[in-house]
Amino acid sequence: MEKFRVELIVKTPNPQQVIYAAMHQDYSEGFVYDEKDKWPSEEKCGEIIVKRLLSGDRGHYGCLEHVGIVLNCGLFPHSVMQQIRTHRVGISMDVQSGRYSGRRIVEAAKGLKDIEEVFYLRPVDYYTDRQGKTYLYSPEQRKQDLDWCLEAAKYYQKLIDQGYSEEHARGIIPFDIRQNFIISLNARSFMHILDLRSKPNAQLECQEFCQLIWPHFREWVPAIAAWYKKNRLGKGRLAP
Structure with missing residues (x-):
């Protein structure tokens, strides 16, 4: 497993602000783009998302699907690629053929x-x-x-x-x-994969895959990742 690797290709640069905008548009009378200069900071948006969308298991995960991240994953066995793409995770993959x-x-x-x-x-x-x-x-x-x-x-x-x-x-x-592949995820599908494949009874190599993609999630959406780690990571709960 020491050969496994995950590298970032691209990601939405201000994901928590984008998720906030989607959430804000749900209940706003106005056109939220026109208020863009008044949107809270990226950090503050993360706090609002946790409070209004995630806390209390509200289950309102649709807003999390507006942001994306693309990762290049290398030298994983075929079984890992096969496992992580199952259960309607909502991802796109291009796999070495x-x-x-x-x-x-x-x-x-x-x-x-x-x-x-x-x-x-x-x-x-x-x-x-x-x-x-x-x-x-x-x-x-x-x-x-x-x-x-x-x-x-x-x-x-x-x-x-x-x-x-x-x-x-x-x-x-x-x-x-061993296969190399590129995977595209939104913030909800990222949590979905972690729910399914980071739990203790998941395939060992899939757990390692989750350990390698987790730092990218934590850096990308820090407030959401902190909430997720406390409430869901490794607990095998039903995926959002």
């Missing part, structure tokens, strides 16, 4: 790239299955799994050399190939 991009697999087969830069395996440790049974993922077993990944990469290379298309050859590779 196995239909067009397979050179890294061939490079691993040739020894030009570390096999663990292409495929993900969990670290050696004790783990628990869904029924609560604990087991050891031993160094010996992990070595066998790495060898199997390498053999799969070599077979993939053989198919490519025989003229197979990437989308055909990818059918034989291990499930958890």
Whole structure:
């Protein structure tokens, strides 16, 4: 998991003011843009949002959907990408495709790239299955799994050399190939993903994903993030 990374591409620069404007327009007689020079500061808007929208579980999350952030996420296993896009989270994703991009697999087969830069395996440790049974993922077993990944990469290379298309050859590779992707979220869908995937029984790698995206959320909408951390983070509540 030490290879996982998340980098900011772009974000709404004054998100709490924008959310405030949306909220203010809901009950304002006037055209709120005309009052723009009178809007509270970004920090003050955050306080108002927490007080009027979030406190007391009012559930009025629509205003949070007017701001966006785009993150580039790297070297996560396929299972993470698959998990975080489920349950109607309200995000957009563009994922590195196995239909067009397979050179890294061939490079691993040739020894030009570390096999663990292409495929993900969990670290050696004790783990628990869904029924609560604990087991050891031993160094010996992990070595066998790495060898199997390498053999799969070599077979993939053989198919490519025989003229197979990437989308055909990818059918034989291990499930958890590492993938890079770009994800776009609004403030509500950001909390939705954190609700679903930061809780203690979520997939381990998804929890790590949440830990890496959390600092971006905290820096972007600090008042909302502070409220969220106190009231929802890691508690597995129903997503907003």
